Amino acid sequence: MNSDQRYLNLYFQVHQPRRLQKFQFFDVGSGQRYFDDDLNRDIVCQVAKDCYLPANTLLLNLIARHPDIRVTFSISGTALEQFALYAPEVLLSFRQLADTGAVEFLGETYYHSLAYFKSQEEFIHQVGLHKQLLRDVIGFDPTFFRHTELIYSDAIGKLVSELGFSGMYVEGAPAFLQGRTPNGLYTHPEASFALIPRNHRMSDDIAFRYADEAWAEWPLTGKKFASWIDRLPAHEKLVCLALDYETFGEHQKHSSGIFTFLQEFILALQRSGRFMFATPSALCDLMPAGPVVQCVGASSWADQARDLSAWLGNDMQRDAFETLYRFQDLVMEKDDMALTKDYRHLQTSDHFYYMSTKGGPDGGVHQYFSPYRSPYEAFMNYMNVLADLEFRLRGKRRGLWPSIEKSAVAVAAEPR
Amino acid sequence: MGGLMFGWEFPSHISGGLGTACLCLATALKDQRVELLFVVPQARGDESIPLINASVVVVDASQNTARVTEERWNPAVKITAVPAEIKPYSIGENTVCFPDAHFIVAGSGDLLPQMMERAAYRKISSRMHFTGLLKAEQMRQVLSVTQVYVMPSVSDPFGITPLDAVQAGVPVIGDIDALPDAIINLFRHNVLTNASRGNSKRETKSLIWKRAATSINQLYHELGSTLS
Known part of the structure; x- marks a missing residue:
């Protein structure tokens, strides 16, 4: 264990929900399906083409040339399921990434849900379902966890640790950090359970500010971004950048240069050698256990409030x-x-x-x-x-109303 | 004799309200060979259309409770408003009596979002169904499964929707003070429901537009002969 060594963790979130179709009052009891399969297929195929496939290829090429590069993914069950249905080539390319041995996949709830807050049993079941699916379609057995939208509290951490995971991601929000740096490893108050805070300022520089021409740092190049990380104080040992994977090619379009940015930034850091790329499980072995942090209320990575x-x-x-x-x-x-x-x-x-x-x-x-x-x-x-x-x-026993016969006319939803 | 009729749309394209009344009355008058010219405003944006409000408004409130407020869409337009006290219905508590009671909120309007928020605040969204704007056929479908039609609005320019309900044999409640009790009673006593259905239906027989047209036709002829 080299105590001067500094680490960089890149974690990308992959998620696609099953969007609902237009379901009107007159559809209640009609037997109509809930999910808009056409819309979901269109979106999944489009994002596969714009983001998942080209970004995976980019990472595969980088890893082939520089085997010390490490990347982390969390893919929701609803996304995996839709890849299998609509874009199996995406699953194949994630399997290729898994085969490099340079990529770690995280556990999460299959349905990208908030089940924890209503039923621990349901939450545990969904985590199990996801684990099974990840094993089946990617061939990876997850040991590190990411809860829906990085929602975290001490109680959540305790339960996840009891499920056998060695640690989980948390939002580097003030509620969690309470004045501490986001650039470090932390420990749960009751369990030997690692907590990796996301550096939200730097992550959001890419996710939200990258294409903002009004931003003082625009245009942001990979080299410039890598230099910011290089200049962080030497005692800050771990930088975690966590983003929606769809940032690359979907939220930020290809024409914005986001793929060049990603490649440049990874290569620049790799060449400087000051940071070692690491997956979360490796970090737990490489780094000494961090200070204990208590977090009673739930924090998340969403919105400015970073709560629920x-x-x-x-x-x-x-x-x-x-x-x-x-x-x-x-x-x-x-x-x-x-x-x-x-x-x-x-x-x-x-x-x-x-x-x-x-x-x-x-x-x-x-x-x-x-x-x-x-x-x-x-x-x-x-x-x-x-x-x-x-x-x-x-059923009909205590039904809502004697099924209104399926109306051929659609309700105009516009106000008068 | 020829007639001039004023309205803001013709033919009506939504169920209920003054538009429907105008259409039905105009059609009935035409059947009685009254030559009718229907006048609709042609809005160019800047002109104001003076409207004659023929209805008699009885306001049971002292003059000093009246307030001049700004019109919602145009602060330059001042309207005199009399504050009305509306008793809360506490629907949330009453549904406990009938956990399977469902409220269908039919129609649309600019207060719909607030109504949805209100229902959610009361935690009764699963029992309040917001349908959006309904076409005539859909309205008929909804009424066919409805036990009671509730009209809680404090005013309506031309309350045609309760007549639609009555025509479909659905009892109508409009008295806001008696609202929760009346709904509960109707749910509790199906006999009453059936009885009110019969009574209401009989009433509608006299409400057909033909009669209305005849009265109007007659009235105009009387007025005409008095004036000439």
Whole structure:
């Protein structure tokens, strides 16, 4: 163990939700499917072409030339499942990355859900499902964890550690760091469990500010960015950059030069030799255990608040969330595979993210990801789906209403 | 005799309201061979259209409670408003009596988002269904599965929707003070529901537009002969 050694961890999040199709009041009880397969296929194929495939190729080439490069991925189960359905070549290229031995894949909830807050049993089950899927389609057995949107608290960390993971990622938010540097390794107060904070300022320089021409640092080149990392104080031993993988080619288009940036930045750091690329599991072996940090409230990597407010910040989000989990026991009792699968896809955090009524820059980001024109439309649509789910659960015995015959006319959603 | 009729749309393209009333009345008058010219405003943006409000408004409030407020979309327009006290219905508590009661909020409007937020705040979104704007056929479908039509609005320029409900045999409640009790009673006593259905239906028979057109036609003729 070299105590002067400094480490860089690059972690990319890959996620695609199963977006809902337009589900109107008159569709309740009609047997219509919940998910817009056409839209989901179109999006997955487009992002595969713009981001996943070219970015994977870039990383594969870099690793082939420089075997000391290390990269970390977390791929949600809903994304893996859709790759298998719509873009199997993406799975193949992730398998190639796994085969290099230079890439670590993380555990997470299969459905990219907030299940932890409602049912630990459901949370544990989804983590297990994800582990199984990752083993099956990528051939990787995860030992390090990433919770949905980097949501973390001491209690979450404890549970994840009990599931056998050696550590997890946390947002380098003030709530967690309490004045400490994000550039270091930390330890859970009760367990021998590593916590890697994401350097959100530097990560967001790439994710959000890269293409902002009004930003004083624009244009940001890979070399310039690498020099910022090089200049960090020598006692800061670990820098973790964590981003949506879709940043490369999707959020930031190819024409913005983002791929050149990625390659330049990785090569510049690799050449300078001051930082060693490391995966999280390797970090736990290479670095001494960090100081203990307590974090009672939940932090996350979303919005300026970096808490749960992106998904559970308003009454609509909370009521939809509560309604969803009121069905938990009923769904499990039914033991119907298709129903359970639908129910779990409805748990994906994105559905609640679309219902956010936040304004300002946060609101802009929510709107960017949302397939709806407004949070109210998202809420109305989601609640109609839940009404249908209740219809399926209760059957005709205690049905909502004698099934309104399927209307041939679509409801005009526009206000008068 | 010829007639002039004023309205803001013709033919009506949404269910309910003054538009429907104008269309039905105009059609009935035409059947009675009244030559009708329907006048709709042609909005160019800047001109103001003076409107004659023929309805008698009885405001049971003292003059000093009246307030001049700004019109919602145009602060330059001042309107006199009388504050009305609306008793909260506490729907949230009452649904406990009938956990399977569902409220269908049909239609659209600029307060729809607030209504959705209000329902969510009360944690009853799973029992409140917001349909958006409904076409006539969809309205009929909704009414066909409805036990009670609730009209909680404090005012309506031309309340045609309760008539739609009555026509479909659905009892209508409009008295906001009696609202929760009346709904609960209707849910509790299906007998009452059936009874109110019968009564209401009989009432609608006299509400057909033909009669309205005849009365109007008659009234205009009487007025005409008095004036000449």
